[in-house]
Amino acid sequence: MRLGLQLGYWGAAPPEGAPALVAAAEEAGFDAVYTAEAWGSDAFTPLAWWGASTRRIGLGTAVVQISARTPAACAMHALTLDHLSGGRFSLGLGVSGPQVVEGWYGQPFAKPLARTREYVRVVRDVLARQAPVTNDGPHYPLPYSGEGALGLGKPLKPITHPLRADLPILLGSEGPKNVALTGEIADGWIAVFYSPRLGGTYEEWLGEGLARPGARRTRDEFEVVTNCQIIVTDDRRPGLDAQKPALAHYIGGMGAPGMNFHADLFVRAGFKEAVDDITSLFAAGRRAEAVAAVPDEMVDEISIVGDADHVRREIARREAAGVTMLLTGCRTAAEIHALGAVVGTAELSL
Structure with missing residues (x-):
């Protein structure tokens, strides 16, 4: 099992001590450092800034939202970071949800699977640099010829030659159709939350996509990366309780009514009653009670x-279920080194 440091997205202010965490992760033998974005900080800038002091560790996004940038702009970010890191960058993409896509980015959320397929295809065409990039799909047409177009658009290739045409692209997805699409067109899957008890179900979803004609990878080549907070401690209570506010927020406050992919995941894992309680309490503004309604078993x-x-x-349990990398949000360098010692990553660092 490989480990990644998940720095996530920022809250009200930039996190303190991130450079020290990145340095500790590289020293402790972690495989990668990941950043994310929601509707505040972006994922690429912190990764470039903090990653500049590294020499070995992989750098990835988990995830950037496809509605935030055109696919050509996203490909420019990817090829730039891949060059600057000497080929250590991986691009994690996700569709987000309708509240963010339509409320923050001002883009339509409809047909997320079709948009994802088209987006990834354009990014790959840019990175391949085999011909001027065109796309006749309805979501990201190149050249643009719709309303307001001057008719002067010209197909282009990137000026900068990409370092790797096969730069890894991973997709953050949760539902069965989206996970199957991930198996078909991506190099790996990033699970926001991963329930080992659903490992067989996930494998069925991925297997459907991996078996499609033209699928990019075999299962042996395919990465399964998941966020998984790991706390090495003899006192479980503080570690469990510390995660409940964020979990309640994802279940009760991160999706639209009737369309919350995070809540759906926990329903599939057998927590429907708890999900219903958390959702109703959160919607009523009773957030402390919503947090208290998160059971230890869910955490x-x-x-x-x-x-x-x-x-x-527990790491072995996830490895047996098919996970290849765990992303954990350690808060101190000491936590990183303690985890590296337990898992045995330090010997891999040099």
Whole structure:
């Protein structure tokens, strides 16, 4: 099992101590550092800034939102960071949800699978640099010829030659159709939350996509990356409780009524009653009660909190289910080194 440091997206202010965390992750033998975005900080800038001091560790986005940039602009970010890092960058993409896409980016959310397929195709065409990039799809037409067009658009190739035409593209997805699409067109899957008890179900969804004609990877080549908070401790209670506010927010406040992909995941994992309670309490503004309604078992299903033996067992459980990398949000360099010692990553750093 490989480990990644998930720096996530910023809250009200930039996080303190991120450079020290990145340095510790590289020293401890972590495989990668990832950043994310919601509707505040972007994912690319912090990754470039903090990644500039690294020499070995991979740099990735988990995830950037496809509605935030045209596919050509996203490909420019990717090829730039790949050059600057010497071929260590991986591009994680996701569709987000209708509240963010339509409310923040002012873009339509409809047909997310079709938009994703078209977006990834254009990004790959830019990185391949085999011909001027054109696209006759309805979502990202190139050259643009719709309302307001002057009719002067010219197909172009990137001026800068990409370092790697096969730069890894991973997709953040949660529903069965989106996960199947991920298996078909991507190099890996980024799970926002991963329930090991649903490992067989996930494999079926991925397998459907991997078996489609023209699928990009075989299962042996395919990455499964998931966020998984890992806390090595003899006192589980503080570690479990610390995760409940964010979990309640994702379940109760991150989706639109009737369309919350995060909540749907936990319903599939057997937590429907808790999801209903959290959702209704959050909607009523009773957020403290919503947090209190998050059961320990739910936290345990998507994170690992316990002593060294427990951590090793739970990591093995996820590895057996098909996960290849765990992204964890360590808060201190000491936590990173402690986890690296438990998992045995330090010996891989040099």
